[in-house]
Amino acid sequence: QAAPPTLDDLLRRPQYESMSLSPSGEYVATRVPLDDRTVLAIVRRADMKVTASVDPGHEGFVDSSFWVSDTRLYAEWSMRLGNLTQPYSMGELYSIDVDGSNRRALSGAVIDPLRNDQEHVLIVSCVKVLKNECITRLRKMRTDGRGTPEDIVDGAAPGATFLVDRMGVPHFSWATD
Numbered sequence: 001q002a003a004p005p006t007l008d009d010l011l012r013r014p015q016y017e018s019m020s021l022s023p024s025g026e027y028v029a030t031r032v033p034l035d036d037r038t039v040l041a042i043v044r045r046a047d048m049k050v051t052a053s054v055d056p057g058h059e060g061f062v063d064s065s066f067w068v069s070d071t072r073l074y075a076e077w078s079m080r081l082g083n084l085t086q087p088y089s090m091g092e093l094y095s096i097d098v099d100g101s102n103r104r105a106l107s108g109a110v111i112d113p114l115r116n117d118q119e120h121v122l123i124v125s126c127v128k129v130l131k132n133e134c135i136t137r138l139r140k141m142r143t144d145g146r147g148t149p150e151d152i153v154d155g156a157a158p159g160a161t162f163l164v165d166r167m168g169v170p171h172f173s174w175a176t177d
Helices: 007-011
Strands: 015-023 029-031 038-044 049-054 060-067 072-079 090-097 102-109 111-113 120-130 133-142 152-153 163-166 169-174
Touching: 015 060, 029 060, 038 072, 049 090, 072 111, 090 111, 090 120, 102 120, 111 163, 120 163, 133 163, 152 169
Parallel strands: 038 060
Antiparallel strands: 015 029, 029 038, 038 049, 060 072, 072 090, 090 102, 111 120, 120 133, 133 152, 163 169
C-alpha cells in the first residue's frame, strides 16, 4: 500500500496546469507555472517537443487558452500590478500558430472559438470608455487576427459579456456591479 501524501506534496506547485488538446489531437497546450509568471507551452504529441510558447513576462500570467483551429491558439493573460497579489486581467489576447509563427497581440476576450468555423472566432472587446465603465461589443474576427472585425451587437450594460449558442448566435448578455 502506498504511503499517503504529505502536506508538502499537497502544497507543492504543479508542474503543469490546464492542458487542452488541439481539435485534431496533434498538439497539447498547457500552462506552466513559474516563480513570477505562468507561460503557455504548445507541445507536439508525436515527439513531446515544445513547438511554441507564450510568455507574458515578469508578473504576467496566462489565464486561459482556446484552440480556434487545428493549428492556431488564443491565450488570455493578466498582470500583477503594484502591490496587488491577485493578477489583474488586462483584456488582452495573444494569438499564435503551433509553430510559433503569426503572433498577434489583440484586445478582448474569447467568447466562442466557433468550432464549426475555423476561420473565425467570437470575442468581446471594449469599444468605448464612459465614466470609467467599458462599453463592450461582440465581434466576429478572423482567427489570424487580420482584417476588420465584424461588429455583431453591443452589450446591454457597461462591462457586459455574452452567451452564444453552438452556431455563434448571441442569446444573452449580462454584466455585474
